[in-house]
Amino acid sequence: MKYVIIGTGPAAVSAAKTLSKEDSSSEIVMVSAEAKPFYIKPALVEYISGDVPDNALFMENMIKSDNVSVIAGKRVIKVEADKNSILLATGEKIDYNYLVIATGASSQVPSNLEHARQYIDCLSDSADALRIRKKIETSKKAVISGEGYTGIELARGLKKAGLDVTYITKENELLPGFGEEIDNNALFSKMKERGIDILLEEEINDVVSLSADELNVITSGGKEINCNIVVSSDRYEPNVAFLRDSEISVEKGILVSEELRSSVSNIFSAGDAAQVYDINRNLNRINFGWNSASAQGELCAKNILGEGSVYIADEDKYFRQLIGKKIMERW
Numbered sequence: 001m002k003y004v005i006i007g008t009g010p011a012a013v014s015a016a017k018t019l020s021k022e023d024s025s026s027e028i029v030m031v032s033a034e035a036k037p038f039y040i041k042p043a044l045v046e047y048i049s050g051d052v053p054d055n056a057l058f059m060e061n062m063i064k065s066d067n068v069s070v071i072a073g074k075r076v077i078k079v080e081a082d083k084n085s086i087l088l089a090t091g092e093k094i095d096y097n098y099l100v101i102a103t104g105a106s107s108q109v110p111s112n113l114e115h116a117r118q119y120i121d122c123l124s125d126s127a128d129a130l131r132i133r134k135k136i137e138t139s140k141k142a143v144i145s146g147e148g149y150t151g152i153e154l155a156r157g158l159k160k161a162g163l164d165v166t167y168i169t170k171e172n173e174l175l176p177g178f179g180e181e182i183d184n185n186a187l188f189s190k191m192k193e194r195g196i197d198i199l200l201e202e203e204i205n206d207v208v209s210l211s212a213d214e215l216n217v218i219t220s221g222g223k224e225i226n227c228n229i230v231v232s233s234d235r236y237e238p239n240v241a242f243l244r245d246s247e248i249s250v251e252k253g254i255l256v257s258e259e260l261r262s263s264v265s266n267i268f269s270a271g272d273a274a275q276v277y278d279i280n281r282n283l284n285r286i287n288f289g290w291n292s293a294s295a296q297g298e299l300c301a302k303n304i305l306g307e308g309s310v311y312i313a314d315e316d317k318y319f320r321q322l323i324g325k326k327i328m329e330r331w
Contacts, residue, residue, distance in 0.1 A: 001026040003304070004086060004094055006076050007102035008037035010290050011271030013062050014297030015100050020065040022305050028068045029094060031086070033075035036126055038062045042290055044129040045157035048136070057126070076103075081247040081264045098266050098304050101254060102297060103239040105272035105288065109232045110145070116207040119215055121231045123154060132231065136161050139228035143217045145204045147171055149327065151233035152187070155196050156330060158229070166197040166217075166225055168204060175327075182327070190331040199223070204230070236288060238273040251275055253286050258310040260300035268304060270296035276311055 003019050005012045008030055016028050030037075038059040046052040061070065071088075078087040085095045107122035121132050141164045144154050152174060155167045173184040174191070191198060199219065206218040207230050217225040238253035249255040249263035253275035260268050260276065271293035275284040287296070299309050 002095065002097050003028045003100065004096035004098075005030045005100040005102060006086065007100075007104060007271070007273075008032040008034065008062075008070065008072075009041065009102060009104045009271060009293060011102035011104075011274075011293040011297035011300075012100065013038075014294045015102065015270060015301040016063050016068050016297075017065075018298045018301035019304070020063065020068050022301070024067060026067060028065075029071065029096075030063075030068065031071045031074060031076055031088070031094070033073070034125060034127065035073040037070065037072045039126050041125075044123060044126065045153045047126075047129050048123075048133050048154075049157040049160040050133075051160070077242050079243060079246045079248065079267070081267060084266070096266075098268070100297075100300060100304070101240075101243075101248075101262075101267065101269040101273055102271045102293070103273045104293075105236040105238045105286075107150070107233055108235050108237050110203070110234050113204060113207065113232070119207045119209055119230060121229060123150065123231065123233065124236075132229065133161075135229050136163065138213060139163060141225075141227040142166070142229040142231065143168065143204070143225055143227045144231045144233065145169070146233040147235075148175060148233075150236075152191070152327065153330075154231055154233055155191065156194075158231075159194055159196055163229070164195070164197075166199065166227070167191065168199045168202050168217075168219060170201060170203045170220075172201050174198075174200075187328060187331070190328070194331070204232075236272070238275070238286065240273055251284065253284075255284050259303045259308065260296060260311060261303065268300040270300045279310065 036058050039057050043052050047057050075089045076086050077089050085093050106124035109120050142158045143166045144151050145168050147169050155165050159165045174187050175182045203220045205220050208216045210216050215227050240250050243250050254269040256262050256269050256274050258277045258279050272288050275286050277284050299311050
């Protein structure tokens with residue numbers, strides 16, 4: 001049996017480990033567009049801040065198994081479901097019996113700023129972190145546009161790296177929608193105590209280049225902020241563009257059942273790329289986060305092997321543990 005896994009993040013690694021353990025005679029191939037595919041994504045902010053060195057972020061291989069091989073630095077551009085094969089950008093084709101798509105999600109710039117995309121950084125992977133960390137060496141001021149956990153973490157990391165930081169959000173509080181679970185006033189105070197400027201209920205309207213290393217950010221409130229780095233963390237979108245013309249049903253993410261099976265019977269998806277059917281809410285939704293991705297990866301592997309388990313979304317277990325007291329403790 002040959003299993004192909006697109007991705008090397010937590011969902012992909014969990015699926016590969018489970019398949020390798022439960023079906024030791026099989027062949028498992030992992031494919032990643034990243035040249036250095038194995039690292040801890042939640043540590044990228046600590047890497048940017050300088051707290052985590054290269055040798056602690058990157059790992060040679062997260063899976064020690066003879067039946068697992070890794071193809072790194074090669075992007076999958078097409079899934080040919082009718083032929084049970086994937087096509088790489090290099091022209092290579094890889095056949096499979098079962099396919100797991102665990103391509104994750106990427107941060108996107110707001111649509112109104114697409115014209116200024118070359119001036120705006122995002123934090124989606126290690127390459128983004130490397131670019132931001134390099135820019136820090138010659139920068140004094142950063143502006144972050146965000147609306148949640150990632151943006152707040154970026155503000156902390158860039159401030160710790162020694163930059164002046166302005167955090168801009170269109171929301172009227174830092175982490176909306178969590179009620180008593182997060183004390184927004186306390187978080188606001190902690191960020192202000194660290195010297196971070198916060199602009200609530202504002203957006204970035206434009207980013208203009210003033211020189212080779214200086215930018216001017218213009219906000220919806222009419223403010224102008226000179227800076228060297230602009231980072232957007234406004235929204236994350238599943239990495240599924242390469243599937244738009246395939247036989248696999250895709251909305252925002254890959255539509256999968258509660259067993260994580262796609263519209264094609266031998267193709268499964270897990271992690272941030274999967275739009276999972278929620279049996280409690282009777283709809284398909286994406287469950288962003290490292291822990292939920294890892295749990296889904298293991299479950300989809302077990303279902304490929306015939307277990308028939310159902311994924312039950314649990315925000316308290318998989319996502320909300322990232323916030324509340326834990327995010328406050330990091331400040």
